[in-house]
Amino acid sequence: MKQEMNLWEAIEGRRSIRSYDPTQELPEDVIEKILKMATLSPSAGNLQAWFFYVIKNKKIKRGLVQAAYGQEFLAEAPVNIVVCADPDRSGSKYGSRGRELYCLQDTAIAIQNIMLSATALRLGTCCVGAFDEEEARNVLNLPQGLRPVAIIALGHSRESPGPRPRRDLKEVVKVIK
Ligand SMILES: Cc1cc2nc3c(=O)[nH]c(=O)nc-3n(C[C@H](O)[C@H](O)[C@H](O)COP(=O)(O)O)c2cc1C
Known part of the structure; x- marks a missing residue:
């Protein structure tokens, strides 16, 4: 078993991976650990709208490849995690800001936790947003209430x-004193 990375190594070492070994399946406990890390993300009002x-x-993976305009590596990867937002859950407390923003922010952070935890376990990930x-x-x-992000x-x-x-x-930061 390879050693897990620390946070700095995971942030610096993560890459978008577009070629996977389809023969190497992932043990249940590994998938569960990664999902557990996703649910430790912060969320607006702790509503966890994901x-x-x-x-x-x-x-179904083939169907996702089709929906993602032919991005074949999705089918090659043993697992695809589809992260969905629950706009009504956020909207129930925060109205349109919850529906249109907070639930997407919640999922974005969860996505990053998934990718960093997977990296720490020496696994590859790629976040695919280009899909119909x-x-x-x-x-x-x-279900009608969920939005795939x-x-x-x-x-x-x-x-x-x-x-x-x-x-x-220098291009993306402005410090205001
Ligand atoms: C919101 C979002 C959508 C993305 N969609 C795709 C995608 O549809 N297909 C793909 O191959 N990569 C996708 N990527 C990965 C980016 O291309 C990648 O993060 C970027 O080129 C930087 O490379 P790195 O992740 O290896 O640092 C997406 C990344 C993000 C954050």
Whole structure:
């Protein structure tokens, strides 16, 4: 068993992975640990306006590839986690700001926790946001109240890409004293 990474290593070492070993399945306890980490994320009013579909089924993964405009690596990964927002849950307390913003912020943070925990366990992930929402909804038979926000590919990586460029801090930070 490889050693887990600390937080700094995970943040610096995470990459979007687009090639997976389809033969290496993930043990249940690993998936559960990653999901547990997702639910430790902060959320507006602690409403936890998220829901997670864990997809191992080949046919449904193929449907997600279709919905995601042919992003084949989703089917290659042994697991896809579809992170959904629950707008009504946030809306019940916060109205339109809850429906349109907070539930998406909740899921965004949970997505990052999933990716960092997976990285810490030496697993690869890729957050896929380019998909037809209606099609994904149909493939998963989602209840009307849930909005699919991201499909996360999860599995053993078959590639080791280097770091992708980032904008300089000077370009994206303004300090106001
Ligand atoms: C909201 C969001 C949507 C994304 N959608 C896709 C996608 O549909 N397909 C894909 O291959 N990568 C997708 N990515 C991954 C980005 O391309 C990637 O994070 C970026 O190029 C930086 O590379 P890195 O993650 O390896 O640092 C998405 C990332 C985010 C945060």
